[in-house]
Amino acid sequence: MKYGLVLEGGSRKGLYTAGILDVFLESGIHFDYIIGVSAGAHAALNYVTEQKGRLKQVLSPESIRQKTHKNGALYRDGILKEMHFMIYKYSFDRKNPFNFRKFFASDVECEIAATCAETGLPVYFCDQDHSIHRNPIAQIRRNRLLLDHVCASCSLPLLFPILKVGDKHYADGCLTDSVPFERALERGCDKVVVITTQEPWDGPTDFKKMKLVLSPLYRRKWPNLYQAMMNRYDNYCAMENRLRNLESNGKALVFRPSEVLCDLFENSAEKIDAAYNYGMRSASERLEEVKKFLSE
Numbered sequence: 001m002k003y004g005l006v007l008e009g010g011s012r013k014g015l016y017t018a019g020i021l022d023v024f025l026e027s028g029i030h031f032d033y034i035i036g037v038s039a040g041a042h043a044a045l046n047y048v049t050e051q052k053g054r055l056k057q058v059l060s061p062e063s064i065r066q067k068t069h070k071n072g073a074l075y076r077d078g079i080l081k082e083m084h085f086m087i088y089k090y091s092f093d094r095k096n097p098f099n100f101r102k103f104f105a106s107d108v109e110c111e112i113a114a115t116c117a118e119t120g121l122p123v124y125f126c127d128q129d130h131s132i133h134r135n136p137i138a139q140i141r142r143n144r145l146l147l148d149h150v151c152a153s154c155s156l157p158l159l160f161p162i163l164k165v166g167d168k169h170y171a172d173g174c175l176t177d178s179v180p181f182e183r184a185l186e187r188g189c190d191k192v193v194v195i196t197t198q199e200p201w202d203g204p205t206d207f208k209k210m211k212l213v214l215s216p217l218y219r220r221k222w223p224n225l226y227q228a229m230m231n232r233y234d235n236y237c238a239m240e241n242r243l244r245n246l247e248s249n250g251k252a253l254v255f256r257p258s259e260v261l262c263d264l265f266e267n268s269a270e271k272i273d274a275a276y277n278y279g280m281r282s283a284s285e286r287l288e289e290v291k292k293f294l295s296e
Helices: 009-026 039-048 054-059 081-091 100-103 134-152 181-186 206-218 223-248 268-286 286-294
Strands: 003-007 032-039 111-115 122-125 163-167 168-172 191-195 252-255
Touching: 003 039, 003 181, 009 039, 009 168, 009 191, 009 268, 032 039, 032 181, 039 054, 039 100, 039 134, 054 081, 054 191, 081 134, 100 134, 100 168, 111 223, 122 134, 122 286, 134 163, 134 168, 181 191, 191 286, 206 223, 206 252, 223 252, 252 286, 268 286
Parallel strands: 003 032, 003 191, 032 111, 191 252
Antiparallel strands: 111 122, 111 168, 163 168
C-alpha cells in the first residue's frame, strides 16, 4: 500500500495544518508521498525533513518571530516582503534553518503544485535529486530552484506578481488544483490523508466577483490563466464533491476545520496560536483513526 498526504494552502490558515502535522511527527506517522499547494508546499517540505515546529515559525509574521509584535499592527514592509522572508530568508535562519540535505536525501516522494500562466493548467514540481552535489554552486542552484518552486506555488494573483521560473511563468496552485488528492492517486497512492483549510461556511474564493479588476490585468496577457481564475469556484466545488465520494469509499481521511481559523494574513499572536493549537487538538482527537486508516 502506498499512502499519501495532501495539503491545501491558505496562508496563515496553514497554522491549523502545522498543528496537525506536528502531532503526526510526534507520533511517527510516515507517508510515501506528499503534495502541497501554496502554504501547503511549506508544510510538505517541513514534513519531509521532520522539522517539528518549524512550519509554525515560517507561517508566523516577522514581527512575531522577532518579538516586536503589536496586535492590530500592519506589516511594516508589506506582505510581498513577508512572503520573501518566509520562503527565502527563513530557509537559512541560523536558529532553525531548513534541512536541504535531509530533504534531497529523503525517500519520500514530494511534489509542489502550481499553475502555469501560459497554459492555465496545474503543474507539479518534483525537485528531489538524490545525487550528491559536491560542488557548492550546484548545491546553491538546487536549493534555490526548490525555493523558487515554493514561491511559484504561493504567487496568488493581485497580491503577488506572476513568477518566472526557467522559460515559463507561474501562479498559485490553488487556482487549478487547490486540494490535489487526484494527483496523489495518479502517482500510485492507494489511500490519502487530506488536510484542508477552507472553512465550510465561508466558501472558496470566487474570482468571478473580481472580474472587473482581473480582466484588464490578466485577460490579454495571460488568457488561459484568467480563464482558470474564472473557473476556479466551480472547479473547487466539484473537487470537494469528488473528495467526499473518495472519503465515503474509505480511500481518503479528511481533516476539515469546524472552528474559525485565523485570517489569511493574520497579525495577532493570540489568533495564530489558537489556530495552531486547534490543529493539534484535531489531530490528537483523531490520532487512532489516522493510525488505523494507514494500517489497513
